[in-house]
Amino acid sequence: MTVEIWTAVTSLGGVAIGGGLSYLVQRTTQRTAVQIEQRKQELALAESRRAERLAMVERFVDVAAEAERCAFTRPAQWQDGDAWPTRAQDVMNRFWVAERMIRLLFPTPVHDAARAYFLLLNGAVWEGEPNGPAVRDLLEEPRLRFLDAAREALD
Numbered sequence: 180m181t182v183e184i185w186t187a188v189t190s191l192g193g194v195a196i197g198g199g200l201s202y203l204v205q206r207t208t209q210r211t212a213v214q215i216e217q218r219k220q221e222l223a224l225a226e227s228r229r230a231e232r233l234a235m236v237e238r239f240v241d242v243a244a245e246a247e248r249c250a251f252t253r254p255a256q257w258q259d260g261d262a263w264p265t266r267a268q269d270v271m272n273r274f275w276v277a278e279r280m281i282r283l284l285f286p287t288p289v290h291d292a293a294r295a296y297f298l299l300l301n302g303a304v305w306e307g308e309p310n311g312p313a314v315r316d317l318l319e320e321p322r323l324r325f326l327d328a329a330r331e332a333l334d
Contacts, residue, residue, distance in 0.1 A: 229333060235284050236329045239277040239293065243300065243322070245270045250303040250314050267304055274300070285332050292328040296321040 249267040257264050274297060281293040299321050303314045 232284050232329075232333060235277070235280050236333070239274075239281055240326075242270065242274045242277045243296065246274045246300050246304055247314075247318060250300060250318075253304065253307055255307075271301060271304060285329065289325070289328040289332045292321070292325040296325045 246267075249263070249270050252263065253267075254261075254263055278290075278293050278297040282290040285293075296318070300318060303318065
C-alpha cells in the first residue's frame with residue numbers, strides 16, 4: 180500500500196509541477212504578446228506623428244514660398260482693391276496659420292526658427308525690401324535654420 184501511496188503522491192506532484200510550469204509559460208507568453216502589441220501601437224503612433232509633422236513642414240515651406248513670391252513682386256505703391264495686397268493678405272494669413280501649427284506640432288527650437296523666418300518674411304512682404312541685402316539673401320539664413328531644426332526634430 181505504501182508503494183501505491185507513493186505512486187499516487189508522485190503522480191499528483193508531477194501534475195502540480197506540470198500545471199504550475201504550464202501556468203508560468205502561458206502567463207509569460209501572454210505578457211510578451213501584450214508588450215509586443217503595445218510596442219507596435221507606439222511605433223504606429225510615432226510614425227503617424229512623424230508623417231503629420233512632415234506634412235506640416237511641407238505646408239509651411241509651400242506657403243513660405245508663396246509669401247516670398249509676394250515679397251519679390253511687391254509693387255512700390257498699391258491701393259485698396261488692387262490684386263497684390265489682396266493676394267498677399269491671403270498668403271500671409273495662411274502663412275501665419277502654418278507658423279502656429281508648427282508651434283503645436285514641434286519642439287520650441289523648431290517653432291523659434293519658424294517664427295524668426297515668418298517675422299522677417301512678413302516684414303519683407305508688407306514693408307518692402309530693406310536697405311542693404313536683397314530680400315532673397317536676407318531670407319536664406321532663417322529659412323535654412325528652420326529647415327535644419329525641422330529635420331533634426333523629424334529624426
